[in-house]
Amino acid sequence: MTALEFHDVRVRLGRGRHAVEVVRGVDLEVPSGTVVGLVGESGCGKSTLARAAVGLVPLAAGRISPERRRAVQLVFQDPYSSLDPRMSIGAAITEALPRSGRTAGEVARLLELVGLEREHAARLPRHLSGGQRQRVALARALAARPEVVIADEITSSLDVSVQGMVLNLVREIQRELGLTLLFISHNLAVVRYVSDRVAVMSQGLIVEQGPVDAVMSDPRDPYTRTLLDSIPRLR
Amino acid sequence: MRRLRSPLGVAAVVSLAFLLFAVVLGPVIWAGDAVRTDTLALTQGPSAAHPMGTDGLGRDVLARVMVAARSTIGLALLATAVAVAGGLLLGGLPAVLGRRAGRLVNGFIGLVVAFPGLLIALVLAVVLGTGGRSAALAIGLASVPAFARLTQTLAASVAGRDFVAAARVLGVGRVRMLVRHILPNIGEPLIVQATLGAGGALLAFAALSFLGLGVQAPDYDWGLLLNEGLNRVYLNPAAALAPGIAVVLAGLAFNVLGEFAAQVFGGRAAVARPSGRSARPVPGDALTVTGLRVSYGDAVPVKDVSFTVAPGERVGIVGESGSGKSLTALAVSGLVEPPGVVSGSIASGETAMVFQDPMTSLNPALRVGTQLAEVARVHGRLARRAAWERAVTRLDDVHIAAAARVAAQYPHELSGGMRQRAMIAMGLMGGPRVIIADEPTTALDVTVQKQILDLLREVSSTTGAAILLISHDLAVVAQLCSRVLVMYAGVIVEDLTVERLLAGPAHPYTRALLASVPDMAADRSLPLATIPGRMPSPADPAAGCPFAPRCERADEHCREELPALEAGVRCWHPVDRPVASDAVRAGESGRDDLRVNGVGS
Numbered sequence: 140m141t142a143l144e145f146h147d148v149r150v151r152l153g154r155g156r157h158a159v160e161v162v163r164g165v166d167l168e169v170p171s172g173t174v175v176g177l178v179g180e181s182g183c184g185k186s187t188l189a190r191a192a193v194g195l196v197p198l199a200a201g202r203i204s205p206e207r208r209r210a211v212q213l214v215f216q217d218p219y220s221s222l223d224p225r226m227s228i229g230a231a232i233t234e235a236l237p238r239s240g241r242t243a244g245e246v247a248r249l250l251e252l253v254g255l256e257r258e259h260a261a262r263l264p265r266h267l268s269g270g271q272r273q274r275v276a277l278a279r280a281l282a283a284r285p286e287v288v289i290a291d292e293i294t295s296s297l298d299v300s301v302q303g304m305v306l307n308l309v310r311e312i313q314r315e316l317g318l319t320l321l322f323i324s325h326n327l328a329v330v331r332y333v334s335d336r337v338a339v340m341s342q343g344l345i346v347e348q349g350p351v352d353a354v355m356s357d358p359r360d361p362y363t364r365t366l367l368d369s370i371p372r373l374r
Numbered sequence: 375m376r377r378l379r380s381p382l383g384v385a386a387v388v389s390l391a392f393l394l395f396a397v398v399l400g401p402v403i404w405a406g407d408a409v410r411t412d413t414l415a416l417t418q419g420p421s422a423a424h425p426m427g428t429d430g431l432g433r434d435v436l437a438r439v440m441v442a443a444r445s446t447i448g449l450a451l452l453a454t455a456v457a458v459a460g461g462l463l464l465g466g467l468p469a470v471l472g473r474r475a476g477r478l479v480n481g482f483i484g485l486v487v488a489f490p491g492l493l494i495a496l497v498l499a500v501v502l503g504t505g506g507r508s509a510a511l512a513i514g515l516a517s518v519p520a521f522a523r524l525t526q527t528l529a530a531s532v533a534g535r536d537f538v539a540a541a542r543v544l545g546v547g548r549v550r551m552l553v554r555h556i557l558p559n560i561g562e563p564l565i566v567q568a569t570l571g572a573g574g575a576l577l578a579f580a581a582l583s584f585l586g587l588g589v590q591a592p593d594y595d596w597g598l599l600l601n602e603g604l605n606r607v608y609l610n611p612a613a614a615l616a617p618g619i620a621v622v623l624a625g626l627a628f629n630v631l632g633e634f635a636a637q638v639f640g641g642r643a644a645v646a647r648p649s650g651r652s653a654r655p656v657p658g659d660a661l662t663v664t665g666l667r668v669s670y671g672d673a674v675p676v677k678d679v680s681f682t683v684a685p686g687e688r689v690g691i692v693g694e695s696g697s698g699k700s701l702t703a704l705a706v707s708g709l710v711e712p713p714g715v716v717s718g719s720i721a722s723g724e725t726a727m728v729f730q731d732p733m734t735s736l737n738p739a740l741r742v743g744t745q746l747a748e749v750a751r752v753h754g755r756l757a758r759r760a761a762w763e764r765a766v767t768r769l770d771d772v773h774i775a776a777a778a779r780v781a782a783q784y785p786h787e788l789s790g791g792m793r794q795r796a797m798i799a800m801g802l803m804g805g806p807r808v809i810i811a812d813e814p815t816t817a818l819d820v821t822v823q824k825q826i827l828d829l830l831r832e833v834s835s836t837t838g839a840a841i842l843l844i845s846h847d848l849a850v851v852a853q854l855c856s857r858v859l860v861m862y863a864g865v866i867v868e869d870l871t872v873e874r875l876l877a878g879p880a881h882p883y884t885r886a887l888l889a890s891v892p893d894m895a896a897d898r899s900l901p902l903a904t905i906p907g908r909m910p911s912p913a914d915p916a917a918g919c920p921f922a923p924r925c926e927r928a929d930e931h932c933r934e935e936l937p938a939l940e941a942g943v944r945c946w947h948p949v950d951r952p953v954a955s956d957a958v959r960a961g962e963s964g965r966d967d968l969r970v971n972g973v974g975s
């Protein structure tokens with residue numbers, strides 16, 4: 140079963156003569172309970188695709204399902220700007236919960252799920268570290284009971300040791316809840332680590348997709364090859 | 375509390391006390407004197423009984439000024455309240471309405487903001503009829519457009535931030551969005567503006583009453599008193615001066631309060647003196663740093679850093695945020711801003727700096743070539759033409775195609791990679807001995823990153839300049855550098871070659887850092903290694919090794935005494951580097967390495 144489906148999606152940004160087609164006909168499926176990684180460089184349209192999926196930018200053409208609001212949730216790159224600085228962690232998570240389920244117990248359960256303490260609910264974002272904020276952002280997305288979570292560069296603004304923790308958490312939660320995840324990153328190693336399948340995006344188009352190991356070990360598209368060759372390697 | 379003791383804080387407190395005293399006690403103390411007519415002392419000058427003289431009916435002018443404080447300030451505040459309420463409503467509308475209606479409201483605000491406020495107030499005062507309240511309404515309404523514009527601009531800047539987008543994805547309604555997410559985040563500048571606006575309203579009010587459009591006799595406020603006083607200014611100047619002084623003082627008081635509020639909210643700190651720096655080239659070394667320490671009050675983000683870089687050597691400093699690596703780079707180039715205090719000695723030849731974001735480090739208003747040429751004109755004292763030619767040559771050196779054309783372009787016309795190349799070319803203009811590159815590729819794509827790293831390596835080998843590369847990314851450092859300094863909590867914990875780094879570092883922190891990076895060979899079935907806990911804050915005065923609280927190998931000794939940097943490692947219990955034949959066994963017995971993605975063992 141497919142939880143998230145992009146069908147010939149086109150997105151234009153800007154108006155009139157200055158409009159640029161940033162996403163130029165993307166077909167992509169994220170099967171239920173799997174993690175699909177989306178890699179590409181800045182400006183390739185991957186973040187625009189994510190924003191289109193949650194209705195933050197309008198489609199010029201094509202279709203994204205599910206269309207229901209809240210069914211797709213987005214976790215943003217920068218945990219320092221994605222949480223309201225004046226809202227306590229508890230209030231932020233409560234706001235995301237469905238109206239019927241807004242209880243302190245549910246907030247505590249979600250905090251625990253992402254490895255935070257019940258006591259964190261009373262704190263403001265500025266009292267938390269970057270990694271902790273990103274956990275809150277994840278809890279907030281999960282609170283909306285989404286069918287799909289899109290993670291857009293969620294570790295890019297974190298330190299490497301914190302990045303490891305967040306990646307471990309994402310994998311744990313994904314397996315525990317059978318979560319469907321579209322994991323967007325420019326970092327191939329990170330995408331490779333969390334994803335089952337991977338799609339490579341360039342200039343508004345998906346140029347290659349397939350199982351992670353196949354794409355990484357035997358890239359078909361020249362662009363994917365360039366990308367793989369450019370990665371600085373440690374060992 | 376410290377701010378209250380600053381000159382501005384004292385002035386604000388005194389002003390507030392003055393206003394409160396006049397408003398609360400003025401009418402209570404002086405009500406009797408203000409209405410008592412004395413037919414024996416009509417229009418008299420200052421005397422012991424009447425410090426500011428008397429008016430045409432023999433009433434005490436000072437008493438009348440003090441009594442009028444309550445109505446004058448009260449009406450000014452009423453006008454401000456009208457302005458704030460109207461401004462918030464009108465300025466908040468675009469955030470609540472859809473895109474099209476919002477644009478209409480914005481246009482309307484832009485239109486009314488173009489009219490002078492006092493003119494609108496005058497017209498409204500005439501339309502609404504004379505009297506204190508209608509004048510307050512007129513002044514309030516006249517200030518609505520300015521306040522609405524501010525609200526709308528501030529709201530628009532907050533509305534562009536991620537947390538508002540996140541709330542939209544969650545289906546949060548527009549009204550709730552405005553009330554819960556936008557208004558609380560723009561409250562501070564609005565409060566400052568309202569306080570300053572109250573001072574303006576006070577002046578406008580005095581002006582209206584003075585013109586006879588405001589408060590009507592037998593009621594009176596400062597404006598009306600000023601009017602009366604001026605009629606008899608040749609008989610008793612004090613009668614005109616007293617309400618005038620009151621208006622000025624109250625206006626100043628509001629302004630001081632507003633300034634103070636701005637300072638408190640804005641967190642503007644007092645500016646300290648810049649710190650000194652010695653820059654004497656040392657023969658044999660491109661850069662020598664000894665006992666470098668950078669402090670901000672009690673916080674010491676760089677504690678004790680010493681290292682040398684040989685000419686042509688490429689050294690990387692790696693560390694996580696808060697390790698002090700970027701501050702070290704800034705201190706070495708003499709760019710630490712006050713209130714930061716730098717001590718220790720830094721000796722280097724000519725340095726060039728390459729920053730993370732070339733868009734903010736290049737001047738957007740100047741052509742690329744002009745900026746490069748400026749360096750040659752200042753440093754090399756070249757003529758305009760020669761400097762421009764050298765700029766083009768340098769752009770060519772960093773492999774910018776059609777360098778002459780690019781030199782004539784503005785920074786925003788270039789791509790990120792091109793801008794970073796231009797930045798490097800600019801660094802080369804001064805003939806540097808050391809190029810300090812602070813996260814030069816963090817904002818760039820991997821394919822461009824590779825090109826920039828290759829360029830830096832090439833520049834270093836052709837010009838003999840040493841490179842100090844600051845990065846959070848071990849892989850980037852390993853790609854460009856031959857030697858790595860690992861920083862943690864303001865100290866260098868390990869100084870090692872890239873070969874050693876890859877073969878297995880000795881410091882537990884370096885090993886943990888290396889293990890926590892997922893690479894293209896990481897085992898996907900295992901969790902990544904992590905480092906539990908957090909880096910100590912720069913204000914933490916704890917003795918001992920800063921990594922001890924997070925370190926598995928730490929004991930009492932580690933927590934009590936900071937080890938010295940010996941043989942490249944600052945650790946009491948360094949990990950033994952595996953001897954070639956032991957490597958396999960070490961890999962098997964290391965339980966940590968079995969459970970998680972481990973260090974290259």
